[in-house]
Amino acid sequence: MRRIWAVAVNTIRQALRMKVAFIFILLLVVLLPVMALTTTGDDTLKGKLQTFVSYGLSLTSLLLCLLTVIISVHTLTSDMKYRQIYTVITKPIRRFEFLLGKLLGVVLLGAVLLVVFSVLIYAIVVYTPRYFNPSQAEIIQAQNEFFTARKALSPPDPDVSKEVAQALKGLVESGDIDQVYGGMSNEEIIRELTVLQTAAKRSADAGQELLWEFENVRLQDPNGSLFIRFKYEQVSVTPADSQIYSRWLIGDYRAYKYGIPGDVRLYPVQRKDPIKTFREIEVPGSVVADDGYVAVLFLNDQSNGASVMFPLGEGIQLLYKADTFTANFIRANLVILCRLIFLASLGILASTFLSFPVAILGCVAVFAIATVNEFVVESFYYIDSLDMTIVYAYTLKWLIRLLPQFDKVNPSRYLVPGELLSWSALGFVVLSLICIKAFLLMILGLIIFSFRELARIIV
Amino acid sequence: MEYAVETFSLTKVFSDWWGRGKVYAVDDLNLKVCHNEVFGLLGPNGSGKTTTLKMLLGLLHPTKGKSLCLGGDATDPKISARVGFLPEESYLYRYLNARETLDFYGRLFRLDRQVRRMRIEALLDMVGLKAVANRPVGTFSKGMARRIGLAQALINDPDLLILDEPTTGLDPIGTRQIKDLIIKLAKRGKTVLLCSHLLADVEDVCDRIAILYGGRIQAEGEVARLLQQENKRQITTDAISDEAIVKIERILQEEQAEFHINSPMHKLETFFIDTVVTAQRQSRRTSGAVSTTKIGDFLAKETVSDNILDRLTSAATTEATTAGSPVGAESSPDETIAPKPDDGLLGRLSEPTVQTDAGDANQTAETKPVETETLPAEGPVREDILDELTGRSKPQSEEDNHGDGAKAGESDNA
Structure with missing residues (x-):
């Protein structure tokens, strides 16, 4: 553990002294207060708070995610490129300890920065009502709709199977079915009709x-x-x-x-x-x-x-x-921390066998897809209708599924409407993002790194 | 565990991504390095020296065969804890300063804070970088980085020291110091495996050598035996009279032997060090690495024990033996353990400092506070031990050097 810690501390030093982290820290330190002063939202106190939390938290998350990717990739690839790894790995440290040390360092740095900036955002949010001197009504509105963590219940989807069957029957009997849903399979037509009928009920x-x-x-x-x-x-x-x-x-x-x-x-x-x-x-x-x-x-x-x-x-x-809002805010930040841990594992895995530029490109691509993964998965849904099902069902579909879905639990989507981000939602993120995906990435990275010839120069 | 390093038909083939263009970097190498031996691996560039070392250390996987370090796999932490490695270039973290660098490597060996601090100070002192210990290593010159690299390899007081071209980038004094260090370590029962193409270095320190070419051993054996010219004899004398030479010539003509008589040249190394000695007498400071003759105390000690009781008792006995010594009021128990250069030549490097120490009271006062500043505030007995281990007894040791030669020899042999 002491050796893992030594590597972790060294990783943090590297990130700070090589000034990679510095740029991101500076950006956040400047942008967050500026944002706090300039955001107006819909000119109510609530609107102001919502806009600031939304942009502030998203920006923090984005920058820290990028920082994590860069540091995690840089720390290992530069050790190999500049061959410091020769002197480190020949010391009594196991390779897995070395990788875990790197991971710990990157995550720790990310976590500390996250704490710093989320405390800053929290402080700004809490002090905004005092600073702007809003009306009593606005304060109450903000209390009710922003400084809270509300559970949201959606009404259950009504059973529309009868209506769908009837509509399908009507279409078949009238002979319009080919005209309206030409070229679609029966299953797809039913899906479309279900959506239509459910919407009709609303x-x-x-x-x-x-x-x-x-x-x-x-x-x-x-x-x-x-x-x-x-x-x-x-x-x-x-x-x-x-x-x-x-x-x-x-x-x-x-x-x-x-x-x-x-x-x-x-x-x-x-x-x-x-x-x-x-x-x-x-x-x-x-x-x-x-x-x-x-x-x-x-x-x-x-x-x-x-x-x-x-x-x-x-x-x-x-x-x-x-x-309470505070508890919700903390959980929102824990979701961001989960993302950081995932990205750190990803970056370290990538740098066990790729060079810096390639690894960075790969990780940023994964990050970008992860941010809009729901959209991507949805768009693949439509490929189903083309005759590419077999090719894609066994390849891309699973790859995309394996990628994380950052947008599935998006912290600002909860904080802006003062909606409860439940422990179970956080648990889901921890389970899928860390316990499964990040864990698998790290295992894979450890395997590759253990068998790699570190002194082999790959051109 | 008969050998410190042993390889069994070690082979490394480099090929490109498609498996084409095979290059036999190391070919069926059977290397045997005995314990307590200084072994030199020689060869021109690209003869497979570094590849061999990398395979020994687990940085490369052998295509065929296997290797043992200290009877085991060098990637096993139990083994690597006893190995020191200096790669062909000092690959250091540029953003760490010298002290942090050594501290980081010390942590990897799980050395206690106390031990770490002592060794770091001793090593910095030894490689002459104490004055620049807080500067980032990235700003160091090649030679200075080399010195830190060497210190890094020694921080665990290794039983087996693997040095890849240890003297590249070092000035002659640094080179000389490394050679002395190697000899000193060998005396303490350590094994050194070094590879180099600087033949003079190898010749001076190695017990045995192997010459590698094309990944194969071309010649192997004891240096003395390999280089001895059995059919020649050399006589070196003081400057004798011309008549004596005539007499000798007559004798040699009777023997019908071919001969040349001339005055031997100085070795350039000797000349260089003499010049620096003279320069040091005149000016007192340098901006680069300070060349010293010191060797880290924990490296010079005969036995290294982590038992505090052992240290206490050893301190007590040394105190007893030196109690009656007339060295002066500053005499402390560590002087017998303090490092002594093996060579009279290097010893001279220290002389000017001693002279100013003795003559110029101001300078003594100038250096003293700096040294006492780093002293941990502890009991008097512990302080002595710390002194002994961190080598803060520079003035004494140097006085010892030129003053009490007989005793220095004694403790060396002990």
């Missing part, structure tokens, strides 16, 4: 209503608030002022719907909201039934004269406070 014509029911809503504080977060989309006719008038009823709807006698506490709300923007309705937590049931009823006002739709995914969600 749209309401003027005067129509929509009902969502949520279960297991457990508020941390029964006197706290419940939030409905939603976004309108695909309005058939855009209203003159781009505003949609609506009425909402929130509470235990079962008494009406199923005739179950109970203490009916439906909470009415009247709203006027712009389209294509996320909006939130605050409701007292007492609307939730004792068994954790709550229903949300939406009525599209007749006067709109247009149908509205809540997009799939996060179009409508129920939010309630489940943890």
Whole structure:
């Protein structure tokens, strides 16, 4: 362990004294405060905080990820290029100890910098409300929607198999199927129809209503608030002022719907909201039934004269406070730390058999793909429809799957809307990114490094 | 474990990526280096010397055959803890300073902080880089980097020292010092394997040599035996009279032997060192490495024991033996253990310093505080031991050198 530590300390010294880390540190030290002063968001306190946290954390993550890649690749390749490794590896140190020392050094440096900059971001965020002297309403809004960690519940997808079957039958009978879905397999047509039908269940014509029911809503504080977060989309006719008038009823709807006698506490709300923007309705937590049931009823006002739709995914969600902002912020940073550990392992693996430029290029490519991996995986999904399935199903598909998906758990996506980044989500990241992927990379790196002829010059 | 280094048909073939263009860098090499021997591996450039060393150390894998260092695999930490290696060039971390460099390597050997500190100071002193110990190694000249490289190889007080062209880039005094060090280490029972193409160096220090060409041993044996010209005799005398020469000529003519009589030339090395000695008498400082004759105390000691009790007792006995010594008020128990150059020639290098030490009280005062500054604040007995181990007894040892030659010889032989 002492030898691993010696190598780690030396790695950190190298990164600091060769001034690689210095540039990144300087950038962050300058950019973060500047960003804090210049971001405005939507001119509310909440908007300001959201924008700053989003950009600040993303920038920190990006720069530290790049720094980790560069240092991890540089430290090992330069040791081999300048042959310091001759004198180090001939000392009583095992090769795996040497690699682990390098990994430890890179991760430690990344972790320390992450702590420094996240503390800076945290301090700026906490002091922003005092500095800008906002109105009381803005402070409350920020408290409710930003300085919190809210659990987000999406309504379960409705069962649309009946509608899909009916639509398919209709298409076949009318003979339009080839015209509309020409060249698609049956499976694909069903998939498309399912999406269409699910979306249909989320749209309401003027005067129509929509009902969502949520279960297991457990508020941390029964006197706290419940939030409905939603976004309108695909309005058939855009209203003159781009505003949609609506009425909402929130509470235990079962008494009406199923005739179950109970203490009916439906909470009415009247709203006027712009389209294509996320909006939130605050409701007292007492609307939730004792068994954790709550229903949300939406009525599209007749006067709109247009149908509205809540997009799939996060179009409508129920939010309630489940943890503090601080705890959420810490978990968000732990997610970033997981990325750093993964990238450090990747860089070290790459530099066990590649030269500096090649290794850097490879690692940055992996990092770039990892950042948009969900998109990449999704786009490969469409290749399925072409006749390349076999080639790709056994090659690229698995390679892409093996790559990490940084965008799957994106810290700022949670912090900006004050959404709970749960321990289980963090656990998932730790498991997939570190316990499996980084671990495999390190094992592979150790194997390659153990068998490598270190004095062999590869031209 | 009969041999310190042993290879069994060691072969290394270099080929390109496609497996073409085979080059036999080392071909069926059977090398045997005995314990406590200075073995020289000679050969022109590209004869496979360095490749052999790299295979011994596990930096390259042999294509065929195998090698043993100290009876085991050199990549085994138990073995490599007893091996010191100086590569063909000093590959050092440019951003570390000299002291940090040695500290890093010391940590790899898991040396305790105390031992590490003592050895680092002793080694820096020995290689004459104490004055520049806080400068990044990247700013060093080649010779200075070489000295740190050597110090790095010695930090674990190795049983087997593998040196790849140890004297390249060093000035003649540094070269001489390395040669003295090698001889000293051999006296202490260490084994040295060095490879070089500087024949003069090898000739001076090696017990046995092997000459490599094309990856094969072309000649091997004891230096004395290989170089001895059995059919010739040489007589060196003081400047004798012309009559004596005439007499000798007559005798030789009776023997019917061919002969030449002339005055022998100085070796350039001797001349160079004499010149530097003179220069040192005149000016007191240099900006580069300070050439000293010192050899790190922990390297010069007969037995190295990590047992503090051993050190305490050895300190006590040396104190007893030197108690009556008339060396002066500054006399301390370490003087018998303090390093002594083997050679009278190098010994002269120290003389001017001693003279100024004795004559100029100011200079003594100038150097003393610097030395006491690094002294750890501990009890008086421990202080003595630390002194002894870190070699802070420069003035005494040098006085000892020119003052008490008989005793120096004694402790050398002990």
